[in-house]
Amino acid sequence: MMDALYGLFIAPFADFAFMQRALLGSLILSLGACPVGVFLMLRRMSLSGDAMAHAILPGAAAGFLFYGLEILPMTIGGLIAGIIVALGAGAVSRFTIQREDASMAAFYLISLAIGVLMVSIRGSSVDLMHVLFGTVLALNNEALTLIGGIVLVTLVSLAIFWRALVAECLDPLFLRSVSRLGSPVHFIFLGLVVLNLVGGFQALGTLLSVGLMMLPAAAARFWTMRVEPMCLLAVLIGFASCVAGLLLSYHVSLPSGPAIILSAGVVYFASILFGTRGILRARIIHHRHRTA
Amino acid sequence: MTKTCLTFRDLTLGYNSHPAIHHLDGTIRRGSLTAVVGANGSGKSTLMKGIVGVLKPMAGTVVRAPGVRAAYLPQQSELDRSFPARVVDLVSLGLWPRRGLLGRHTREDRDSVSQALMAVGLGGFEKRPIDTLSGGQLQRTLFARVLLQDADLILLDEPFNAVDTKTVGDLITLIKRWHGEERTIMVVVHDLDLVRHNFPETLLLARQPIAWGETKETLRPENLLRARRFHEAWEENAPWCEPDNHEHGDHPHDHGHDHHHGSGPRAA
Numbered sequence: 246m247m248d249a250l251y252g253l254f255i256a257p258f259a260d261f262a263f264m265q266r267a268l269l270g271s272l273i274l275s276l277g278a279c280p281v282g283v284f285l286m287l288r289r290m291s292l293s294g295d296a297m298a299h300a301i302l303p304g305a306a307a308g309f310l311f312y313g314l315e316i317l318p319m320t321i322g323g324l325i326a327g328i329i330v331a332l333g334a335g336a337v338s339r340f341t342i343q344r345e346d347a348s349m350a351a352f353y354l355i356s357l358a359i360g361v362l363m364v365s366i367r368g369s370s371v372d373l374m375h376v377l378f379g380t381v382l383a384l385n386n387e388a389l390t391l392i393g394g395i396v397l398v399t400l401v402s403l404a405i406f407w408r409a410l411v412a413e414c415l416d417p418l419f420l421r422s423v424s425r426l427g428s429p430v431h432f433i434f435l436g437l438v439v440l441n442l443v444g445g446f447q448a449l450g451t452l453l454s455v456g457l458m459m460l461p462a463a464a465a466r467f468w469t470m471r472v473e474p475m476c477l478l479a480v481l482i483g484f485a486s487c488v489a490g491l492l493l494s495y496h497v498s499l500p501s502g503p504a505i506i507l508s509a510g511v512v513y514f515a516s517i518l519f520g521t522r523g524i525l526r527a528r529i530i531h532h533r534h535r536t537a
Numbered sequence: 538m539t540k541t542c543l544t545f546r547d548l549t550l551g552y553n554s555h556p557a558i559h560h561l562d563g564t565i566r567r568g569s570l571t572a573v574v575g576a577n578g579s580g581k582s583t584l585m586k587g588i589v590g591v592l593k594p595m596a597g598t599v600v601r602a603p604g605v606r607a608a609y610l611p612q613q614s615e616l617d618r619s620f621p622a623r624v625v626d627l628v629s630l631g632l633w634p635r636r637g638l639l640g641r642h643t644r645e646d647r648d649s650v651s652q653a654l655m656a657v658g659l660g661g662f663e664k665r666p667i668d669t670l671s672g673g674q675l676q677r678t679l680f681a682r683v684l685l686q687d688a689d690l691i692l693l694d695e696p697f698n699a700v701d702t703k704t705v706g707d708l709i710t711l712i713k714r715w716h717g718e719e720r721t722i723m724v725v726v727h728d729l730d731l732v733r734h735n736f737p738e739t740l741l742l743a744r745q746p747i748a749w750g751e752t753k754e755t756l757r758p759e760n761l762l763r764a765r766r767f768h769e770a771w772e773e774n775a776p777w778c779e780p781d782n783h784e785h786g787d788h789p790h791d792h793g794h795d796h797h798h799g800s801g802p803r804a805a
Binding site for chain 1: 589590591607608609611614615616617620621622623626627630633634637638639666682686
């Protein structure tokens with residue numbers, strides 16, 4: 246019995262260095278990406294994360310074009326492209342009448358087209374697949390260091406700007422009336438989104454890295470009414486998804502990225518059904534009410 | 538210590554080059570309690586936004602006396618009620634002027650949050666999620682936040698909308714308490730009876746001030762009639778207001794407005 250459990254849950258990680266790295270990388274990644282995802286969701290920018298993930302592609306492709314499949318140039322390229330799109334779309338929405346959803350869509354579509362064009366100039370479709378979907382099982386030291394750095398920056402920034410970020414989500418006009426931090430915080434936050442997507446793209450690819458950001462956050466929303474526990478819960482759901490996804494990938498030989506995201510998807514659907522603010526609870530328990 | 542809290546100098550505020558407040562001059566005395574009245578679109582909310590600084594003037598300036606901190610309760614709050622926050626989280630935002638971004642919220646701060654809630658009749662509501670509050674309860678919560686901001690200049694834009702009579706009474710009591718504490722208060726109000734009974738001074742607006750001063754004088758029938766004739770709509774092809782036309786003060790100019798320069802209550 247114990248052996249079976251060991252074989253199922255521990256052995257894959259204990260026996261293979263690449264599994265350990267994959268686990269370490271994805272866990273660290275969840276630590277930063279999940280809280281960022283919570284704020285993306287609360288700011289009703291869930292789809293902006295998706296758009297940003299696409300926007301990173303031309304930068305990564307430029308790195309790929311000049312240096313081949315090397316992590317550092319591709320990451321830096323992705324970071325630059327992401328920041329240009331985030332700042333551009335953010336600025337258009339802040340200083341013109343166009344809302345962020347429209348400006349973001351415009352910027353990322355242009356960016357995505359450029360990216361696909363660049364990859365197709367040089368690479369085969371296998372390379373494109375690699376850029377789009379990542380390889381968590383091939384994380385090297387460089388990649389792990391990078392992810393660690395990104396998470397450190399993310400957590401420190403969140404800690405410093407927490408109050409302003411909450412105020413900017415809860416009551417932006419109030420924040421503007423007491424402080425000039427509104428716009429800077431918005432852009433710092435967009436910067437964090439880009440950073441975490443770039444951190445995730447080596448492991449999960451540009452398209453799926455947003456999944457680890459949004460799905461745990463969306464699932465956590467069904468369990469709690471406060472921001473702090475929501476972030477914590479999102480991180481825990483992220484952890485669980487990484488472990489489950491990697492095990493699934495190992496035992497059933499599935500691609501690891503989609504396995505991780507699908508695990509998070511399962512948690513999401515379970516939360517919709519069984520969460521304290523989910524469907525079943527609202528339908529069944531609330532037939533009883535108190536006198537006042 | 539100066540006795541002036543706010544000075545408007547030839548202030549023009551508006552949207553898309555159309556003025557909503559046109560060449561306003563005058564002063565708001567420190568410690569005064571002023572009602573701002575006028576028809577829809579007469580520039581009341583715009584004036585509030587201009588004073589807080591969330592709307593930049595198209596011309597002229599609003600000068601706050603040095604060190605004056607403003608608290609602003611907007612008519613249309615951009616508050617996101619679906620945000621997972623409790624009443625205490627929302628009211629605690631009012632600690633920002635005192636604690637800023639990083640200052641720790643102390644035990645006294647938490648006590649003062651509870652006291653502010655008590656003062657608006659919401660004692661014990663600390664843990665309630667904000668999406669379960671009624672409209673009037675939310676309005677009182679926002680009043681508690683203003684209370685906590687401890688500002689010298691308090692700007693309230695239609696604070697009595699959708700609020701029941703008893704609550705209006707409570708909020709008026711609170712405003713009078715602030716008045717007693719020598720804070721400067723401006724309130725946008727629609728109910729003229731309420732203004733007559735509770736506000737010593739009134740500014741009657743119709744894009745420019747129709748009358749400004751003691752409430753009884755300002756709200757005389759002939760002034761109200763003039764304010765009522767005010768034409769709300771923009772005229773797309775209205776002539777440009779040339780700067781040299783109003784530089785010298787009172788003479789009438791081509792767009793036919795009577796300017797009431799300096800008609801505000803002067804610093805005594």
